[in-house]
Amino acid sequence: MSTADIQQDVLEVARRARTASHTLALATRAEKDRALHAMADALAERHDEVLAANADDVARAEADGTPANIVDRLRLTPDRLDAMSQGLRDVAGLPDPVGEVVRGSTLANGLELRQVRVPFGVVGMIYEARPNVTADAAGICLKSGNAVLLRGSSSARSSNAAIVAVLRDAVTTAGLDADVVQLVPGETRDSVKALMRARGHVDVLIPRGGAGLIRSVVEESTVPVIETGVGNCHVYVDRAADLDKALAIVLNAKTHRTSVCNAAESLLVHADVAEQFLPRVVAALQDAGVTIHGDPAFGAHDGVEPATDDDYAQEYLSLDISAAVVPDLDAAIAHIRRFSSQHSDAIVTEDQGAARRFVAAVDSAAVLVNASTRFTDGGEFGFGAEIGISTQKLHARGPMGLPEMTSTKYVVTGDGHVR
Amino acid sequence: MSTADIQQDVLEVARRARTASHTLALATRAEKDRALHAMADALAERHDEVLAANADDVARAEADGTPANIVDRLRLTPDRLDAMSQGLRDVAGLPDPVGEVVRGSTLANGLELRQVRVPFGVVGMIYEARPNVTADAAGICLKSGNAVLLRGSSSARSSNAAIVAVLRDAVTTAGLDADVVQLVPGETRDSVKALMRARGHVDVLIPRGGAGLIRSVVEESTVPVIETGVGNCHVYVDRAADLDKALAIVLNAKTHRTSVCNAAESLLVHADVAEQFLPRVVAALQDAGVTIHGDPAFGAHDGVEPATDDDYAQEYLSLDISAAVVPDLDAAIAHIRRFSSQHSDAIVTEDQGAARRFVAAVDSAAVLVNASTRFTDGGEFGFGAEIGISTQKLHARGPMGLPEMTSTKYVVTGDGHVR
Structure with missing residues (x-):
């Protein structure tokens, strides 16, 4: 596929994510938690499908001479799938960050001012080998009201595709728009580039992985980035x-x-x-x-x-x-x-x-x-879920839980107030 | 001056700002407020010097055929200088955001967890005609513990240089490092470019001005940006x-x-x-x-x-x-x-x-x-001071006061705790 085609494809999933995010932003906690439990149930019911896809990835990695510790990260087992389901149920149990009033006051002129947490909108995740990040990120983004575009490593492509297919079906069953969880199309670096340049279509990019991946995203992206996880x-x-x-x-x-x-x-x-x-x-x-x-x-x-x-x-x-x-x-x-x-x-x-x-x-x-x-x-900090550890100073710093996956807006209510 | 020379000069002021920021981060509220009052006093005492410099800018603008409303924005008067002094005193009267405990808890294992506001470190401001932004930004950055690099428009260069000279003298008199307030050297776009590429040296860039300025900073900067102020x-x-x-x-x-x-x-x-x-x-x-x-x-x-x-x-x-x-x-x-x-x-x-x-x-x-x-x-929101209005979703959204000019860090205190 040409670079221009990949760009078009990436923008197309981003547009679908934007549309889905509008509905998701208005979903109640109960609706979102129902979807999270449906996702957990579906993963449990469709173990075989996901494990078969994962076996393809593992076989390909082994044939490519991938080191054993990397193959181990890639490998899914029934226990690891159960842990992914449990992670989704844990997220369902956490408070909904959306709608939290961060601060509020009544101004001298009677205007009521509220700063309220709202979803970012569309979040892009770029990550390496572990397929469990696919379910974790989908769950945390859904709970925080964000549509997510997932770009895992190509070594895990069959596993990620299978997991996302299962999750999307569950989201639909639960009555939400499946496009709140999407894979980024394309397996070359061109699709990562297209994602990094989708300013206005993607609200925030979170790279998770090695120092090289994170540096390249930070330097090339015009979409705002939350830098994670390099620790000296x-x-x-x-x-x-x-x-x-x-x-x-x-x-x-x-x-x-x-x-x-x-x-x-x-x-x-x-x-x-x-x-x-x-x-x-x-x-x-x-x-x-x-x-x-x-x-x-x-x-x-x-x-x-x-x-x-x-x-x-x-x-x-x-x-x-x-x-x-x-x-x-x-x-x-x-x-x-x-x-x-x-x-x-x-x-x-x-x-x-x-x-x-x-x-x-x-x-x-x-x-x-x-x-x-x-x-x-x-x-360890008691956040219940973590999307990564921010090492930047803007927006979030340190372990990021659900509140860090939101922005805020001011709601100002008057009765015909003018200056 | 060559592009490489300008880059070196910009990195040099950024390095001095970093060093100064280390001391400023440890300054008490009393020390910072003393500096803010000294800055206000110095501006009041040295009206003539600033007005003379401003007259140069105004004369040059008029000779260049600048429209009257832009010349008016550029023009300083004793009243406008007094307003700048008053702005600095107002900032001195606001609570210190640094050290505020945003959240805290004691974990099950007895570890004490505190999320505390800390300065960003080094802030870059890129702004257009009004020279009052020079004093406003210097005051807000100093109070929030940040060293600031100021890059105003070249049309206001004499005014900005005079104001910064006055402010730096006052900071020194008050016992702080003058390098907490610096002008970015160079008057061409090369110096703006160098500032936008000083990742690691500058922690955050805040552009204030027209849509074109803001778009170019957002697109070209590798330093994290807080986008401000375009309002449809x-x-x-x-x-x-x-x-x-x-x-x-x-x-x-x-x-x-x-x-x-x-x-x-x-x-x-x-x-x-x-x-x-x-x-x-x-x-x-x-x-x-x-x-x-x-x-x-x-x-x-x-x-x-x-x-x-x-x-x-x-x-x-x-x-x-x-x-x-x-x-x-x-x-x-x-x-x-x-x-x-x-x-x-x-x-x-x-x-x-x-x-x-x-x-x-x-x-x-x-x-x-x-x-x-x-x-x-x-x-209007009662923040007492405003560095701009963020229209992005990351970090701060809407009017930004002192707390928005800080990051946070987690302080974790134990007694030999291990996992």
């Missing part, structure tokens, strides 16, 4: 740290799950506690299979690799960590300002003044005191 | 309207001030009241000097020009209004969805059901019931 997260062990807590936090932040954006990628230690802490933390990390890329102070320990600036800038997403000793708190802050991706950065300290200064000076989506960076998560 | 605003007179209120609202919305974004540009009238209302509204608008660009129903009246789709799409900013009769409420909503710039749209009706449906279905920054579109304004 730090743990700073202060002079006044309880070193037992510090050890537990560093190990948890690095090793609890390595492939996630809230995993720690860099360790900073105050010089005053380096002599005491370094032998312990080096041994514990190495016992857990972690390779340390350290400055000369760390380098004095066996098995530590020398670190370059590239290491400090890196989001490893693996059993690797960069490490340095810093002369004081301000040096730790300066290091974090230079290298952090402003996702999640933690201080371990019993010193209230140091904690206050770190919290005020470190400008990240989440700043943690005596807690693992792994807590930056919609589920 | 509608007044819809429903079948159940009180026609006296309707007449007053239409006249006020169109003629109270024509050059502003919340002025009405289009009038829609329900067919059932057209026979009764059209003669009155046509006469009243024409008496006020308004040219009506109408559909055939309006065209039956003397002096009404025929309207094309271009008229319905137009933001006149003059004594012109497009007008049409619609068969019903849904046709009014469809017309508004097609042509509105989603700034401010009003319905005049005594029918609660019609008002509810209009409010729910019209997706604009402000939807007004029985009130003039002219009320969409930070001052």
Whole structure:
């Protein structure tokens, strides 16, 4: 298909999404929750269909020599499908963000002013391997009143097509317009480009995936973007740290799950506690299979690799960590300002003044005191559902739940008021 | 100067702004308010200097044959300078948005979660003729903890340079870093381009001015943008309207001030009241000097020009209004969805059901019931200060006051918590 044809096709689904979004914006919570339960039921009833489509994707990935961990992400099982259904039911159980009055007042002239949450309208999602994102995003967008255009990776195309077919049928059964959930047509980069250029047709784009994907969307899109999920997260062990807590936090932040954006990628230690802490933390990390890329102070320990600036800038997403000793708190802050991706950065300290200064000076989506960076998560924060973790400053920052998937409008009610 | 040199110069001021923003983010409300009063005092004390610079701009504009209304916008007077000082004092009197806890809870595991307002960091303002925006923007940014890079129009370059020199001296006197207020160097479009490409160095760009300026920033910028102020605003007179209120609202919305974004540009009238209302509204608008660009129903009246789709799409900013009769409420909503710039749209009706449906279905920054579109304004809404009116859905929508000039961060406090 030519680039122009793909553009036309993408604009056509966007137009259908816009029309569907007008009805969805007016749907009641009860209508939306009914659709979410219908989607969950349909996924449960049509396991075989989705698993068969997924088997095609898995077979193709294996034939292409895709690494086993990527194939595992792609693979659906009855348990994973049940989890997708449960996710949709969980979203149905959450409050409807649409219509929430964010603020309100009666002005001196008697005008009634209400700032009310409304859907964005049409949301575009661009994401990589995991097919469960397809159902999660559809559910969160539907509940927040948004029509969604889904552009998963081509490696998951059969799975995504099967899931979307099931979900659309369920939406129709529940009495809503199926076009609130649509796949973006086309499997080449041209269709992603068309989506990024559909300003006015798509209200917001949310890329989820690796740093390369996100950077390209942020740079090329004329549609407003919510940037997500690149995490070069730090743990700073202060002079006044309880070193037992510090050890537990560093190990948890690095090793609890390595492939996630809230995993720690860099360790900073105050010089005053380096002599005491370094032998312990080096041994514990190495016992857990972690390779340390350290400055000369760390380098004095066996098995530590020398670190370059590239290491400090890196989001490893693996059993690797960069490490340095810093002369004081301000040096730790300066290091974090230079290298952090402003996702999640933690201080371990019993010193209230140091904690206050770190919290005020470190400008990240989440700043943690005596807690693992792994807590930056919609589920952990109690949001009930998460569409991603924003690392930008505009609109939403940190884990995004249902309220972050809305805009607002002012409703001004008078009785013939003029200026 | 070469494009590369200008880029370097713009990045250099952005870097200085970043450094200054780190200190400003930690400044207390008292320190910031002291600086705002010092800025107001300095502008009052140095009238002559600013007026002399302004006289240069005015002379140049007149020599270039600039239209009188544009020259008037450019011209400063002692009264206008006093108003700028008063604006800075008003901002000092407003609550500090930084540090406000937007939400907070203690999680099941005892972690304390707080979502706190923080400054963006570095804000870029791109704006047209009025030099008062220079002081207004500097004041609002300083109070919200943001370093600002100001890029006014070259027609106001002497005025803006003089105002910024005065403000920077005052900031220094008050003990803050003068680099929280800087002019963007360079007077060609290259410097605007460099600002729009300074992603990572500038956190948000706010263009204020005509539709052309805003469109070009939105399309070319890789820095996140808050789109402001294009207003193709509608007044819809429903079948159940009180026609006296309707007449007053239409006249006020169109003629109270024509050059502003919340002025009405289009009038829609329900067919059932057209026979009764059209003669009155046509006469009243024409008496006020308004040219009506109408559909055939309006065209039956003397002096009404025929309207094309271009008229319905137009933001006149003059004594012109497009007008049409619609068969019903849904046709009014469809017309508004097609042509509105989603700034401010009003319905005049005594029918609660019609008002509810209009409010729910019209997706604009402000939807007004029985009130003039002219009320969409930070001052009217009681915000005390306004940096612009956002017409986008991301981050802020409608009039933007101090809280809209902030982002948030999550502060998570534990006692050695791990997952």
